[in-house]
Amino acid sequence: MSTSVIDFSKAWWSEVYNRIIGAAVFLDDASAECLHWDGGLFNLLMGGAVSVKTLSPFETSSKDHKKAVFITQATSTQLQTVCEIIRNSNFTHCILISCVSLDVVFLELNEGRDVSDVVSAARAPAEAIKQLEGMLQDAMGKTHSIIEVVHIPIFTISPTNVVFLTPPYHKLFPLYDGKLIPDSTSLDLYSLSSSERSHVRRLASGLNSMFDSMNFKEDIYYMGAFSSLVAGVLENSPVCLARRKNCSNPTSLIIVDRTLDLCGVTSHSMDSVLDKVMAVLPRFPGHSNDVAVDMSALCQANVTNPAEDLQLSPGCLYHANEDGCVQSFEYMINKSQKEVMFDLYNKLSKIDVQKSPSPKTLMKVTPQSVEKIVNASKGNYDIIGKHAGVLQQAMAVVHTLKSPKRAQIDLLMSLERQVQQSLVASRDSTSVLHQVSQLIKSRKERQLPLERLLALTVHVYSLTGTEVAFSKQHEDSLRETLSVAIFEDHKTLFAGEESKMATPEECDEIARKIMARLKDVAQMRKILTKYNSVLKRCETGVGHEYRGVLQQLVEDLVDTERPEIPDLRHRNEGIKDLLRSGLNILTSKKSRTSKHPLDNSVVVIFVIGGITSEECKRLHRSVITSGVDNSVLIASTRLVTPVEAMRDVLAL
Structure with a gap:
């Protein structure tokens, strides 16, 4: 059994690459972001794609391109766009890859109709395929054509081995028809707006597909009202019930509402270099978890405003095909700023054309000393081409540390x-x-x-x-x-x-x-009862410090004394326990010991609404220093900055 989300993602991208030979490929933004973290555009071109374009109604394909592959989240708007592209092209073979489970697509295609009998009979995916094939057939208008509709769960990226994010759901935030607090205490999916309900189902279906691939049979825990809705879909939907019957590796899934603790994501007290970079630099176009890096200093192009000038493509932080860059990115999360600077300087010194001082002789690496080596490569496109990744990462850190925003x-x-x-x-x-x-x-x-x-x-x-x-x-x-x-x-x-x-x-x-x-x-x-305060007395006994809800939760989880965690609810509690126990519940003091998330070897903590890399580092460190043997994965919808978190909360 592999607990690696990286392996899960790579396995399904391989399924995509098997289908793109000779095809014009069209991707939506979320799928393109996931591709970026698997290796990027060249994975498609080297794999045999004849062209790669964004999924846009303004795009079309050359008349001699007969095969098309659409990689999409299969929203109604995107499906209309797919049909528009097909009508304006000359395809005879179309493959629609839905990154979202087809049972969810079926519900959205039939919004407002009573389809409960189809869903309960587990016929929803097959019916969705029929509807989608009919839609594509109408758009192609050809009698002799090949149409395929397939579900491939492309929705995760992995900044490190223990952290994963879900770009298609980066806008998902715990809201109830636009409100932070629900109007009613009796919540169900229909307390949400149509789009919020769709996002909940889509996220649950993605997690279900991932657990299916990884053979996980989960016990579901949650903290927060919104998380209870996601937990409810995972616990009760027919597709998830059927999957759990066939999976055998016990896993604990803990879902947490970001809104229970907004201090961590709105704080500007950042130790993590990645948090600093993301708070200062603009987002990479169309992405939610990478930044755009101005690389004009290395080129001969005359660029006055890099953020708006399209003649020069921006650089970025993550480079999946360069092991050194993957390591440096992980350092930006888990290491100190000093260690990150030495790491970058060390890598740059190996390509330095001016022979700057050895990293061993330096007491301190400054942004200026890193920038000096980078600038020495200006116009030397042979060096830039071979070492583009580390140069982009170095420029990102330099621009961040020298920015007035710092x-x-x-x-x-x-x-x-x-x-x-x-x-x-x-x-x-x-x-x-x-x-x-x-x-x-x-x-x-x-x-x-x-x-x-x-x-x-x-x-x-x-x-x-x-x-x-x-x-x-x-x-x-x-x-x-x-x-x-x-x-x-x-x-x-x-x-x-x-x-x-x-x-x-x-x-x-x-x-x-x-x-x-x-x-x-x-x-x-x-x-909350136990975690209702995040201002805690310092361990030294002097003063108070911020200790977040997530931090307190993880510390209690890995505590060998196994303290009570009353704020963490278990989906199986309640009437199911009464039914299991029969009349014994009336006669015995305790029918069975309550479950604990660490009873299972794998624990997934999923935060709905964003997380910072600093939080990821601290949570992982708490697990490592505790000595528990469990594999603990930390996940969220996206990496978030203070301003982004504020806009989510205040709906600005």
Whole structure:
């Protein structure tokens, strides 16, 4: 049995590569991102694809291309796009690879119809294939044509051997018809909007496909209301029930709502180099877990604005086909900044044309010393071609450490520490919100963007939880300050949207909605009993420190004393236990000992709504230092930065 998600991913990409020979290949963004982490574009071209294009209704293929392969998440919009491309091309052989389980595609194709009999009879995948084949046949309009529809679960990437992410679900966040807190305590899938419901089913189907491939038979645990919905689909859907009958390797799956603890993802206190890079550099186009690196310093191109100039493709961090780069990427998660700098300098020194000082003779590696070696390769395309990966990684780290944004982040780190001290010193009558209001008012002088201060505000509300009751006066003052700031900065705050003039009344309404969300953020841990506080006394006994819900959970999980974890619910608890036990439940004190996640050799901890590489490092370290023999995999929908987390929470 392999517990490697990397092996799972590679095995299914091999199935894709077997089908692309002589084909024009079209991919959606999520599939392209997964491909990037498996080896990238050249895997398709070297595997026999005649062309590779994005899945867009504006794309078509040469008339002499007769075979097409579509790699897609099979949403209704994407299926329409596939048909549009087929109509404008001359294909006689089309293969539709659905990265999502066909039983879920069937439900979406038949939204609003009663198809319960088809689903319960396990005929949904076969019916989906019929519908999709008919759709493709109509688009091709040819009597002599070959059509194939197949499900291949392409949805994971693996930054390290113990961490995996799910790019197709990077937008998934614990919301209930757009709200942070559900209206009702009796939750089911229909408490969600149609798109939220679809995302839950799709994520559950992906995990089901992965567990099927890895022969995992899971016990499901969850923390948080949204996670209970994902757990419910995995526990009860006919496809998952059928799969568990055939799988034999016991596994514990722990699903956790990100909203229970937003401090970790909105904090600017970053030790991990990868978190720093992701917080400073823009995202690689179409990707949620890699960055775009300006490589113009190595080229002869005259580029004035690398972020907008399309004549020069950006570099990136992850290079799957270069072992040294894969190692350096893992160092960016798990090692200190000093160790990462020495690692990069060491790799660069082997290609240095100017013979810079040996890494052994250096006491400290600075961004300038790394940049000097990189710049020495300018225009030498032979060296650039052979060592493109490490040069891109080095430039990413150099640009991050030299960026003016680093000063902003350092200032926010110190502000977070001040806030923490204020909260600990004066839990009842704290003036923290007054401090935040003053920061927002003085943001221009301090050169702090409003979006980073909003992330700090979310951090404050999540940190305090229900332990501090802010005064109405301070909250009203913060709302008024936000309203003015949003009016002044709306063009940068909503830069991705169509630029429009915002009225003071509109900005006031946005500020009111933000305040309502912040109050919800403070209530998120109200449902917890043991982990309702994240401000814990330091082990030294002096002062307090932030210890996140995930950290507390993992420390309890690996504790040899096996303490009670009342906040971790088990899907099998409740009526099933009563039925199993019969009347013994009335006569015996305890019919059986309760299950523990570490009873199984493999544990998967999945965080819905994003995670930081710093959290991944700390959780993994807790497992390693505990000495437990279990394989613990850490997973989430994506790597997230403070500003991205803030936008998810406040719906900006």
